[in-house]
Amino acid sequence: MIINSFPEIVKGILRGLPKNDYPVLNSRLFFECWLSYALDNSLTSMRDLFKRLNNTGFDVDISTFSKANSHRSQKTFQEVYQKLNEVVQNNWKLEFDDVTGLIKVGASDDAQAYRVINFCDLETKTEFRLVTNLPESGDAAVDDDEIRDIYRLRWGVELLWKFLKMHLKLDKLITKNVNGITIQIYVSLIAYLILQLVSIPAQWGYTLLDKFRYLQSCMCQKISYVHWFEEMIFC
Incomplete structure (x- = not known):
């Protein structure tokens, strides 16, 4: 029933x-x-x-x-x-680390350095790392929490579309x-x-x-x- x-x-x-x-x-x-x-x-x-x-x-x-x-x-x-x-x-519960920085992506000579955001899902105890070219400072700055939300919404769209x-x-x-x-x-x-x-x-x-x-x-x-x-x- x-x-x-x-x-x-x-x-x-x-x-x-x-x-x-x-x-x-x-x-x-x-x-x-x-x-x-x-x-x-x-x-x-x-x-x-x-x-x-x-x-x-x-x-x-x-x-x-x-x-x-x-x-x-x-x-x-x-x-x-x-x-x-x-x-x-909405049942998402995410918490981000305060550590941000740049990391080189790829092994080639022309590999670029990008900003990396670290965060974890406290429910599943899973760590995530997002690589982004969104700026951390300046007029177009995007902070860690905004990047988290952008990623969550974007991934949610992917999962929704897949299920539909x-x-x-x-x-x-x-x-x-x-x-x-x-x-x-x-x-x-x-x-x-x-x-x-x-x-x-x-x-x-x-x-x-x-x-x-x-x-x-x-x-x-x-x-x-x-x-x-x-x-x-x-x-």
Whole structure:
């Protein structure tokens, strides 16, 4: 059983979405289809999802979904992303040494000397050394803490992009219009934030990938995430 509460997180999102604003593909179902695609590792395409839905009582086709992607407002996805992003906390705890200086990088005769910043992660007791050409003094000076933050944010972007592409299907854009592509990016980010927020039984682990696998195992007891979402909203 999910501890912190994937169903409650999802219900908090879906309750605010209208179900009667469009005759065929309402806003809630549109959102559910996108989130299902991002989270469901068993789906290789959106067409697979719609075939599953059509065979189990959902009377909506993929052409309607494709048309919706070209003109539906991104506002719903933006608002959900912003609300989730406010909840997710940043858990980085880094502390830097005061020692800075220059170090020669490389063994060649023309090797350059650069500024080196040393710092450590107190939680993992891991030491890091960053080599940078950012100046330590002058009008454009950048201090150690700023370099730490720049590196942390830059590396965080790399890890985020890797996870979105490998696990939340952002490696393949399924629409050809800018509006649909933007919606897909928002949905992948929403799914990522949900994974950060949800808690799972300890025996499954604690990483985002562990959470992703646990939710997939729960979903496999259902027909699809859409079916599971609809179940949640009435619980």
